Amino acid sequence: MKKPTHDASRRRFLKVLGSASGALIIGLPAFADTPDELLGRNLVQLNPYLRIEPDGTTVIGARDPEVGQGIRTAEARILAEELDADWNKVIVVPLILGVTAVNGEPHWTFGHQIASGSTSVPAAWNDLRSVGAAARQLLLRAAAARWQVAPGSLRTLRGEVIAADGRKLGYGELADAASKLKPASEFPAPKAASQYLLVGQDAGDVDARDIVTGRQRFAIDEWGGDTLVAVITHCPYPGGKLAHLDDAAALKVKGVEKVLTIPAPDPARALGTQQLAAGIAVVAQDTWTALRALEKLELRWQPGPHAAQDDSALAQAAAALLAGEPGKVVRTDGHFPETLKHAAHRFKAEYRIATVAHADLEPPNARVQVDDRSATIVAPVQNPRATLETVLRLTGLPPDRIEVQLPRAGGGFGRFLEADYVAEAVMLATAVGKPIKLMWTRTNAFANDTYRPFSVHQLEACADRKRKLTGWAHRIASTSRLAGREPPPRWWLSEMHPDDLPAGLIENLQYGWYPLDTALPRGSYRSSSHGVNAFATECFIDEIAHELKLDSLKFRLALLGEPRQLPYRGHGGPVLDTGRLAWVLKLAADAIGWGKPHPHGHGFGLACHFTFGGYVAHAVEMSMEGDRLVIHNVVCAADLGRVVNPLGARAVLVGATLDAFSTALRQRISVKDGRVVQRGFKDYPLATMAQMPHAVQVILVPSQANPTGAFAMGFPSAAPALANAIFAGTTVRVRQLPIWPELMRLL
């Protein structure tokens, strides 16, 4: 398939539309060519980014999927700032996926529409500011014409145009006239930061009221018309298939419509574009009927040709691999083996990272309506384009006849980048001929995730007589999350990035990656490989500092050295500023009271990491109280460039810190007899309120740099800071994730 064209100079396409209702709509060209009757439909759906109504109500369409990262609020604040909108008159409504058909291929019309890699805020900063500024310019010109004055003599403030003599006109009063003006060919320059009234100020989540009243609708809350409910159970063996099915008892349950099979995935087709596993679905009038019937299915599954390896087999395979040559030499600086041979101090450690599951509280689900003319998809989606392409392939419908809605999702963390559950719902809806609301059970979601890869990290380092690091080697054996997926080029980059620290800080350095294999499906997980590689790196640095009898903070700062910019070719580049990383580390250490006297038995730990353009450090103070681990204090210091919504950024950083602790302490997916063991939160324990710190102190570094987003950044340094604190408090060094079982064994 030809690669869809997108991101092509959106600015050129921006058009302004009038509407019959006298509203000003700033949107994209697709709508300029849309017949009036369809435009009416678009008005209802708010496809354009912005609409100002005659009463001044300012409706902002948020284009990126909301998964708890606060993007709807942040995007609206960015646009409203440049518009000089009255925030009290702003309503934020999610957009659908913007797509038209060009020669039968999808052509994306709304730009960035994905929740992945903390890219939504930077993208919004790049192009939604101009949407707001362009609308403001039209309103100014409309007022100038009304008053017969020069536009330059006017200013705007909180939804009003104000003349030099103090006369005022609300945006709503100007909307109709402004919508009839031809927009300037050039975008007006965005505001100077000194004029900001909204950006940089706290804003509560725009959906808060709906959430606390139970009115917020997630995809799982969608019904409509004659929708039937489907639940599903999958083959527990990766790559396995159905051996026996007796559905007679299930079909006898009153209210059951059909029992349908989902075929095993096509081995020739990439993971992520189709169902994950063979399955049996029960379609019924309501959820409970479907669930009861599911239990009455008599099923036997046949394991696949490649059994999913259990943890110990994977560890053995990793050990064998790591003894040999890397599958990919990721980076080589200087001469590591020579340096190691002649070094005054040598260090070696191995860290093992368990497979984990996403465990989003909203399970995979999709409400799908499909017929021979159109399809509508309501599902928790992080990557709506991939969703549309999956539906396109399954239905053969033209791209512009497929509507992908973007409801608020109950989490994401990478799981909803996949479209497997949507593919299933499309197959079921097509087979049944009615809209289908497919809901996975929790049990099923644990057995069929796109898990975070298992990995083993072998680290070696050496220092000279002055206790300065002269050599570093990091060798990772992992079950790459991109193995078996498209696009194949450079997929090893998903596991190890050549420019991640301490590359550039140590003269002799080797990074190598070793491909491990397992039949278990893998996928993206919050902050991807940063979340596990930083654990190994930051714990190993702590170990070395301890061995060398050096203060861990001073050792880290010495390693980072003079503030300078290192080239960084990956996501978050083009440079990595060591000074910004050192600064957040110092802030976190200061705030936790690093180096100050502290109660006996309290351990302090530090870690820092550069993720996707953001600089974050964590400092943790813990102690063991009997067999309880108590986290007394946590500091998260972050330099994320200019922060659009500090209240939201803090929420996300606190959340990331707790998520990292929860994941690192107790979460593990294990495989036994070829299938995943864990079935629910009882054997895959998410941290509870009682186990987590009462507060996380977040320090946001004031910055003029462009915003980076926040969701991924708060995650990687939290777990190693905790592990380093545990070592300081207990003298037990845990080199495994999850930490808790190993800590209990060693204590």
Added chain:
Amino acid sequence: MNAAVGSNIAGRELHERPEYNRRMPQLPQPPPTRIVPQPIRAGIDVEINGRRYRHTGDPELPLLWYLRDVLRLTGSKYGCDDQSCGACSVLVDGKLKRACALTMQAVAGQRITTIEGLQAADGSLHPVQQAWIDEDAILCGYCQSGQIMAAVDLLTRKPRPTDADIDGIGNLCRCGSYPRIRRAIQRAATAMQGKPK
């Protein structure tokens, strides 16, 4: 009626505004031409958010699915199969319960409050709901209706909760909103001092 309910931050309900309802036209219902008396159907009577309902289906139907599938009160969420997550927490005769763990038979004759029933008759928010907004205790929001119900229950039992009391809430949050939930509970406790319930 199943019209989409949109965001409401300016004090207006989107679904009350005709332009947002175009996809689901509200046709006027003509009055019935004649009224035929129906026999009284046997069933299970419950009171939910101050309204009385008679469930005439299977008495074993879990309350969660009655709320979600029958009444379309979808604020109570499905999150697990073993009563571990708490996303479906409701009050049954004032006591905190998991709606997934109760059959309709078990709640016969009882008064149930869901997240949708916390607001006062005049639409004003419960102090706990308001505290959640004030502390911005949201993140993805999926678990929050259950968290709020657990907090309402806690504050009924312990109007001045200690940290240890708050630790007793076992509802799971995947996103890590616990510190803000803790603050919101304390804020609500302060706001509710001296007020009945």
